[in-house]
Amino acid sequence: MTNQQAPRASTDTTSSPASAQPQAQKDILGYLVLIAGVGALVWGAVAAVGTGWGFWAYTSGLKGVAGAFLLGIAAILIGLVQEWRVRKSNTPPLRARRWLGMLVALVYVGWIGTFFMKALTVPAIHDVSTDLADPPAFQTLQLRADNLDHVPGADDPKMRGLTPEQRWAMVHQKDYGDIRSVRVNEPVPMVIAKAERLAKARSWDVAISMPEEGRLEATETSAFFQFKDDVVLRVRPSNKGEGSIVDMRSVSRVGQSDLGMNAKRVRSFLADLTGTVTAAQ
Structure with missing residues (x-):
């Protein structure tokens, strides 16, 4: 009996380390994918929140978000390649770490990817107005000094000879032609009073509200980056x-493209203000 047990013990002793070693080696990529996936999410969040807290410039924050996006893509690709490789292995490693890392990376990449896709579908402007010929003017808040410095179309032959303001109006009209002055069947003071209530309900910082003058200026701040967009409402009989007649203008304080946020803000606010948006006559 002793002689029969000895070979079995010897076989178990020699086979156990041999099978465990490839298992441990292959699982290194599982750890790598998990670290990269979670790291991408953390990196992107820190870049955004740190910008909002003023730890670095918004340009650095955007670079951090983009770098985390690439890291997330790398985590997904490495995970997919490893999945293809282990399918041919007799002793595949555990998939839990790898798939968790890929899932976290996919969530982040998918979320940031929606912003990248949005940037490709909207014009690279950050100033939206219902009145292009006479945009409502800011009096309390200050319009950014470089507002017209990077208007697209400077190299477009169709816009040759146009001023930055004319190019802005042309691009605006092409992509946001539905945004126009609206008419409300209420007197000016009542419209401004209602607009102020709506602005406060949206947690905007109201800089000034002048019902008798028909003017309201406010600022909306984004959640993560703390980007500030200024709004002015002009109401005239x-x-x-x-x-x-209600005119509205929304301008981002920084950046060249607003990813369509100012147009979305104007449409939403005027829809709530008027109930049914009616073009001014």
Whole structure:
């Protein structure tokens, strides 16, 4: 009996380390994918929140978000390659770490990817107005000094000879032609009072509200980056003596493209203000 047990013990002793070693070696990539996936999410979050807290410039924060995006893609690709390789292995490593890392990376990459895709579908402008010929002017808040410095179309033959303001109006009209002055069947003071309530309900910082003058200026701050977009509302009596004509302008303080946020803000606010948006006559 002793002689029969000895070879079995010897076999177990020699086979156990041999099978465990490849298992441990292959699982290194599992750890790598997990670290890269979670690291991408953390890196992107820190880049955004740190910008909002003023630890670094917004340009550095955006570079951090982009770098984390690439890291997330790398985690997904490495995980997929490893998955293809282990399918041919007789002793595949555990998949839990790898798939968890890929899932976290996919969530982050998918979320940031929506912003990249949005940037490709909207014009690279950050100033949106219902009145292109006479945009509402900021009096309390200050319009950014470089507002027209990077208007697209400077190299477009169709816009040759146009001023930055004219190019802005042309691009704006092409992509945001639906954003126009609206008419409200209420007097000017009532419209401004309602606009102030709506602004505060949206947690905007109201800089000034002048019902008698028909003017309201406010600022909305984004959640993570703490980007600030300034809004001015101009309300004037209708030429026909019935109701009021409402014009709105929304401008981002930084950046060249707003990813369509200012247009979205104007549409949403005017829809709530008027109930049913009616183009001014």
